[in-house]
Amino acid sequence: MTPAIAAFLFIFVIGLVLFAWERVPADVTALGLMLSLILTGLLSPADAFAGFGSETVLMILGLLILTETLVYTGLVDMTGRWILGTVGEDVSRLRWIMLIVPGIVSAVISNTxxxxxxxxxxxxxxxRLRISASQLLMPMAFAAILAGSVTLIGTSTNLVVSGLMQQQGLAPLSMFELTPVGLPILIAGILYMAFIGRKLIPDRTARTIDGPVLPDDLYFTEITLTPESPAAGKSIEESLIMRDLNLGVLALQRGDEVLRPLADTILTEGDTLLVEGKREDILRIPQTNGIEISGRIEELESYAQDGTTQVAEVVILPGSPLLGRTIRGLGLRERYKLQILAVNQAGDIRYSKIGRLTLSLGDVLLVQLPATNLRLLESEKMFRVLDIIETPPNDLSKARLASLIFIASLGMAVLGILPIAVAVLLGTLMAFLTRCITPEEAYRRIEWKTLILIGSMLAFGQAMTQTGTADYLAELIVNLPGVGSPFVLLTFFFFISVVLTQPMSNQAAAAVLVPIAIQTALLLGHNPRPVVIMIALAASCSFITPLEPASVIVYSAGRYRFMDFIRVGGLLTIVVYVIAILLVPLIWQA
Incomplete structure (x- = not known):
C-alpha cells in the first residue's frame, strides 16, 4: 500500500462516516472530500474541478430545468385532473394508475x-376517496424508483455511472441501453407491489395528539374566546364549539396554566383552546361570533375584501427551509402576511402552544395569505401547495409548449441528431426563450445540492483511479474465494452497492464502486460492462431504507416506519436481483 492509497482510504473512511452520520449534508460532505483530495495533493485543482464542467453535470442541469418547467407550467394540475376523471370512485383502479403512471413518467424525468x-x-x-394515503404513497415512490432503470435519464445515478464509464475508458451508456433489463424490472416490481407488497404496508389511519385519536383529515388549531363570546360561562359540552362547529377540544390554556378539557369544564373569556376539526369546520371559525383563531392577522381582512387573499393546503417537503423550525420562529407572519390557520401533523404532539410546534417533513398546513405571496413561497421551496380552496385553476397555456420542448429535446438525443447534453441544454434555452419558465424561476427551483454532490463525487472517482486505490482494492477482491465466477462477481457488486447506498447517496456509492468494479473485472479477464450495469441497477433501486430521496418524500406523509421499508423493500430488492442476475449476463456477455 502506497502513501497515496493510504491517504485516499483515510479520506474515504472519514467520508463514509460523515455520509452515515447525516449531521453534515451529503453535498457538503462531498465538497469537503473533494477539497481534501486537493489539499493532500492527491488531485490537482484542475482535475478536481473538472467534474463540475463535465458533460454529466451539464446534462443533469438541463434535465432539472426541463423537469421544473413541466411542473411550473401546470402539468401537475392537468395530470391530477386526468387521473381523478379516470379513477372516479374506483379505488382498485387508482392503485393501478398510481403504479403505472409514475412508472412511465419516471422513465423520462428523475424519480425524485x-x-x-x-x-x-x-x-x-x-x-377525496376516504382511503389511507399510506396504501398509495410507498407503491408510487417505489414505481418511480424502479422506472429510473428503464432509460439513461430516469435517474441521475445512471448519468453518473455513464460519466464514470467514459472517465475510465469505456463507452458511455446509450439512452435505452438499460431498457432490456430495466423494463422487466419495472413490470415485475409493479406486479409485486400490486399483489404482495401492498399487503405488507400497514394501513395507518390515525394520529395521536396527547391521547385522543385524530383521523387523517382532521386539523388542529388554537382559538381564543373574545369578550362577546356566547361560549363564556358555559361548559365545553354545552358550548357552540362542540355543538355548532363540530370541533373537539384537546387542551385548554387559562393564563399560564394548561388544564385538562373535561366535558363539564366552564369556559371563560380569554381562554385559549386547542381544537380539532375537519377543514371545512376550521374555515368556519373566522365567521363565528365570539371566537377567533389565535394570533389572526388583521391585515388579511383588506386582502380578503378585494379577492387577493387565498386559503390553501400546503405540505412540507424535503429541503424546505421550514423543516425543524417552530411556527413562531419562522417570521412568515411579518414578512409574508402568512396566517397558519391549522396544522395536520404526524406523530405524537404534546400540546403547549402551536407557535412552539416544530415543523416536520410531511406536515400539512392550512394557511391564508395574499395570493401573490403563495406562489412566491412555493417557488422558494418553502412548501408544495396541495389544494387552493375556492380559487380558479392555474393558467395552463404553456403546458403543451413545455411538453413539446421536452419531447423534442429527448427525441433529438434518441435519434442521435445531437448529444444528449447538447439536446437538453438546447431544450432549456427554448424553454427560456418561449417564456415557459424564466431563468430566475428555474434557478430558484433547481436542487443545486444534487449538482454539487455529483460534481464533487466525480472528482472522488477520478482520484480513486489516479492514486491506484481502485487497482489495490480490485486485487483484494480478486483474492476472495469464488469471485472469479461471473455469477459471484455480479452478485458481489450488486449487494455491496445495495449496502453502500444506505449510508451514502446513490451517486456517491456509484462513484466509489465503478472504478473498483472495472479494475476487478479486467484483472479477472471479464468484460467490465455487465459489472458496471449491475452497479447502476443496484444503486438506482434502493428500497430497504427510507433514505432514497423518492422514499424520503413520502416517508412522513405516509406515516411509515423504518421497518416498513425493510419488510416491503427487502423482498423487492430480491426481485430486482433475480431479474438482473438472469438478464445482465445474457445481454452484456460477462
Whole structure:
C-alpha cells in the first residue's frame, strides 16, 4: 500500500462516516472530500474541478430545468385532473394508475421529481376517496424508483455511472441501453407491489395528539374566546364549539396554566383552546361570533375584501427551509402576511402552544395569505401547495409548449441528431426563450445540492483511479474465494452497492464502486460492462431504507416506519436481483 492509497482510504473512511452520520449534508460532505483530495495533493485543482464542467453535470442541469418547467407550467394540475376523471370512485383502479403512471413518467424525468410531482396528487385523491394515503404513497415512490432503470435519464445515478464509464475508458451508456433489463424490472416490481407488497404496508389511519385519536383529515388549531363570546360561562359540552362547529377540544390554556378539557369544564373569556376539526369546520371559525383563531392577522381582512387573499393546503417537503423550525420562529407572519390557520401533523404532539410546534417533513398546513405571496413561497421551496380552496385553476397555456420542448429535446438525443447534453441544454434555452419558465424561476427551483454532490463525487472517482486505490482494492477482491465466477462477481457488486447506498447517496456509492468494479473485472479477464450495469441497477433501486430521496418524500406523509421499508423493500430488492442476475449476463456477455 502506497502513501497515496493510504491517504485516499483515510479520506474515504472519514467520508463514509460523515455520509452515515447525516449531521453534515451529503453535498457538503462531498465538497469537503473533494477539497481534501486537493489539499493532500492527491488531485490537482484542475482535475478536481473538472467534474463540475463535465458533460454529466451539464446534462443533469438541463434535465432539472426541463423537469421544473413541466411542473411550473401546470402539468401537475392537468395530470391530477386526468387521473381523478379516470379513477372516479374506483379505488382498485387508482392503485393501478398510481403504479403505472409514475412508472412511465419516471422513465423520462428523475424519480425524485416524479415522487414530488405525484405526492400532492396522491394525497388529494386519497382524501377525496376516504382511503389511507399510506396504501398509495410507498407503491408510487417505489414505481418511480424502479422506472429510473428503464432509460439513461430516469435517474441521475445512471448519468453518473455513464460519466464514470467514459472517465475510465469505456463507452458511455446509450439512452435505452438499460431498457432490456430495466423494463422487466419495472413490470415485475409493479406486479409485486400490486399483489404482495401492498399487503405488507400497514394501513395507518390515525394520529395521536396527547391521547385522543385524530383521523387523517382532521386539523388542529388554537382559538381564543373574545369578550362577546356566547361560549363564556358555559361548559365545553354545552358550548357552540362542540355543538355548532363540530370541533373537539384537546387542551385548554387559562393564563399560564394548561388544564385538562373535561366535558363539564366552564369556559371563560380569554381562554385559549386547542381544537380539532375537519377543514371545512376550521374555515368556519373566522365567521363565528365570539371566537377567533389565535394570533389572526388583521391585515388579511383588506386582502380578503378585494379577492387577493387565498386559503390553501400546503405540505412540507424535503429541503424546505421550514423543516425543524417552530411556527413562531419562522417570521412568515411579518414578512409574508402568512396566517397558519391549522396544522395536520404526524406523530405524537404534546400540546403547549402551536407557535412552539416544530415543523416536520410531511406536515400539512392550512394557511391564508395574499395570493401573490403563495406562489412566491412555493417557488422558494418553502412548501408544495396541495389544494387552493375556492380559487380558479392555474393558467395552463404553456403546458403543451413545455411538453413539446421536452419531447423534442429527448427525441433529438434518441435519434442521435445531437448529444444528449447538447439536446437538453438546447431544450432549456427554448424553454427560456418561449417564456415557459424564466431563468430566475428555474434557478430558484433547481436542487443545486444534487449538482454539487455529483460534481464533487466525480472528482472522488477520478482520484480513486489516479492514486491506484481502485487497482489495490480490485486485487483484494480478486483474492476472495469464488469471485472469479461471473455469477459471484455480479452478485458481489450488486449487494455491496445495495449496502453502500444506505449510508451514502446513490451517486456517491456509484462513484466509489465503478472504478473498483472495472479494475476487478479486467484483472479477472471479464468484460467490465455487465459489472458496471449491475452497479447502476443496484444503486438506482434502493428500497430497504427510507433514505432514497423518492422514499424520503413520502416517508412522513405516509406515516411509515423504518421497518416498513425493510419488510416491503427487502423482498423487492430480491426481485430486482433475480431479474438482473438472469438478464445482465445474457445481454452484456460477462
Amino acid at each position: 421529481a416524479a415522487a414530488a410531482f405525484f405526492l400532492p396528487i396522491v394525497l388529494g385523491l386519497a382524501h
